[in-house]
Amino acid sequence: MYIIIVGGGKVGRGAARDLMDMGHEVCVVERDGNTAWAINNELGEVALLGDGAEIHVQRAAGMNRADVVVACTGRDQANLAVAQTAQTRFNVAKVIARINDPRNEPIFQTLGFHYTISATTAIVSAIEQEVSAGLNRLTQMRSTAFILAEHTIPSLAPCVGCTVRDLDLPPHTVLALIVHKDDEPEIPGPNTTIHAGDVIVAVTQPEHESSLRLALTGDN
Amino acid sequence: MRVVIMGCGRLGSTLARELDHEGHDVTVIDIDAAAFNWLEDDFQGVTMIGAGEDVEVQQAAGVPTADVFLALANGDNRNAMAVQVAKHIHRSPRVVARIYDPERADVYRQLGINVVNPTTILDQMVREAAFAIDEPDGAAG
Numbered sequence: 477m478y479i480i481i482v483g484g485g486k487v488g489r490g491a492a493r494d495l496m497d498m499g500h501e502v503c504v505v506e507r508d509g510n511t512a513w514a515i516n517n518e519l520g521e522v523a524l525l526g527d528g529a530e531i532h533v534q535r536a537a538g539m540n541r542a543d544v545v546v547a548c549t550g551r552d553q554a555n556l557a558v559a560q561t562a563q564t565r566f567n568v569a570k571v572i573a574r575i576n577d578p579r580n581e582p583i584f585q586t587l588g589f590h591y592t593i594s595a596t597t598a599i600v601s602a603i604e605q606e607v608s609a610g611l612n613r614l615t616q617m618r619s620t621a622f623i624l625a626e627h628t629i630p631s632l633a634p635c636v637g638c639t640v641r642d643l644d645l646p647p648h649t650v651l652a653l654i655v656h657k658d659d660e661p662e663i664p665g666p667n668t669t670i671h672a673g674d675v676i677v678a679v680t681q682p683e684h685e686s687s688l689r690l691a692l693t694g695d696n
Numbered sequence: 697m698r699v700v701i702m703g704c705g706r707l708g709s710t711l712a713r714e715l716d717h718e719g720h721d722v723t724v725i726d727i728d729a730a731a732f733n734w735l736e737d738d739f740q741g742v743t744m745i746g747a748g749e750d751v752e753v754q755q756a757a758g759v760p761t762a763d764v765f766l767a768l769a770n771g772d773n774r775n776a777m778a779v780q781v782a783k784h785i786h787r788s789p790r791v792v793a794r795i796y797d798p799e800r801a802d803v804y805r806q807l808g809i810n811v812v813n814p815t816t817i818l819d820q821m822v823r824e825a826a827f828a829i830d831e832p833d834g835a836a837g
Contacts, residue, residue, distance in 0.1 A: 529773050531799040553749055553773040557800070560776070564803050579751055583777070586784045 480505065480542045482528030482558045483549030484515050487574060487595070491546060492519060503537050529557040531565060539566040548574035548593075556580075559589050614677070622679050624652075627692050631672035634694040641666040646687035649680040698762040700725065702748030702778050703769030707794070709734030711766065716741045723757050726769075749778035751785055760786040767793040772800055779809055 477500050481488045484506030492502045496519060504519075505528035506512040512523040526533035528549070539545065545568045547558035555573045562568040575581055575594040584592050614624040629636060635643055640651060651664045657673040670676075680688050697720050701708050704726040712724045713736060722741030725748040726732065732743045746753035748769060759765050765782040767775035775793040782788040792810045795801040801813035 529800075530797065531803075551773070553771065553777040556777050556780075557773040560807065561800065561803050564806055565799075577750075583751065583781050583785055587780060 477501070477543040478538070478541055479503075479544045479546065480528075480534075480537050480539055480562075481546045481548060483547065483554075483574075484508075484511050484523060485548070485550060487548045488546070489515055489518075491548065492522060496522070505533060505537050529554050529561070531561055534558075534561060534566065539568065542566070542568050544568070544570045544572065546572045546574075548572075550576055552576050552580045556584065556587070556589075559584075560587070616682075621681055622648075623682055623685070625678050625680060625685060625688065627676050627678070627689070629670060629672055629674045629676065630693055632694075633672070633692065635670050635692055636672045638670055639666065640664050640668045640670065643670075644691050646680065646684035646691070649678060649684055649688055651676055651678050653677040697721065697764060698758065699723070699764045699766065700754070700757050700759050700762045700782075701766045701768060702726075702775070703767065703794075704731040704734055704743070705768070705770065706734070708766075708768040711768070712741060713739060723762075725753060725757050747774075749774050749781055751781050754778075754782055754786055759788055763789060765791045767791070769794075772797050776800070776804055776809070780807075783809070 479495055479500050480503045481492050482505045484504045488504055492504050492515070496502050502522050504515055504523045505526060506515060506523050507525070507527045509525055512525045515523040524537050526536065528534065539562060545558065545562040547555035549555055552575055559571045559573045562571050570591065571589060572591040572593065573584055573589050575584060575592050576596060578594050578597045581592065581594060612626040614626050616623050653661060654664045654668060655661045655675040656671060662668065676692060678688060699715055699720050700723045701712050702725045704712065704724045708724060712722050716722045716739055723744060724741060725744045725746055727745065727747055729745050735743070744757050748754065748767065759782050765779065765788045767778040769775055772795045775795060779791040779793040783791045792812060793804065795804055795811050795813055796815055798813055798815050801811045804811050
């Protein structure tokens, strides 16, 4: 595939390196001369010097034949502009946009950009998880409002020794997988007994995350 | 009318002053407090420091209840994002963006945004000034 990456910072350069290793043809558009030079030095002549939000630069990068465009500069307004011109002007099939400020997620979603990556949100949720030692949100499902959450059952949790049927689970919540302490995975049924140290993967909705945590660990 | 203007440079401040004098209810947003020096002392409207494309700054500036939102900052990307936040998140009934790049101006027009493109307007005016045949002063004898 031909992949154009706009923005050659740490994220763009890392993505370029990996995608090239996977055998893809890559062009990195970068407006800073030193950064572009450093990319070419490391990866071969793949960097194009210019403002990737400018249509004449996009044309020079061959955006009309790109399979994927990744907009990953540090500025959300630039990423949105790149995403919109790639889609509207060059009919690029897949556009992936990086969101730096999580408050900008709604506008990207509203304008139809569903392949977005928000490092800030990912880092913040990782921090929250470490601080609260609560549920680990694995992923937000793409096409529905559901999330996948992982939780390790503490030894003092009230649900230890109970069966799945006994749990007070919130609505729209299903336990999808239990990995027991002996590393044996099991699809839980109503009669499956929960042990301390079990790792449970559940499907739920974001608003029920805290009730699920309460059901599995006994604390909020 | 309630008007919110993003960008208090030459154009933004000129419009803000004029609309204020005409009796409109004007709020001007700029990321740089020094930009408000463009306004005169008798400006009755509201000035706000902040990024005009920010959804919360727009909320605080009253974009959801304003009649018009004008994005007149210097960057095309910033203006384009700001009017789309105003239009799609705050349901602003009328938005206008200044977009310098003629090609990007076309893209945003295609996406249903009111765009003013100074480059094509000036291009036309400069051509007229440079190549128009001057009308002779009075009939030559």
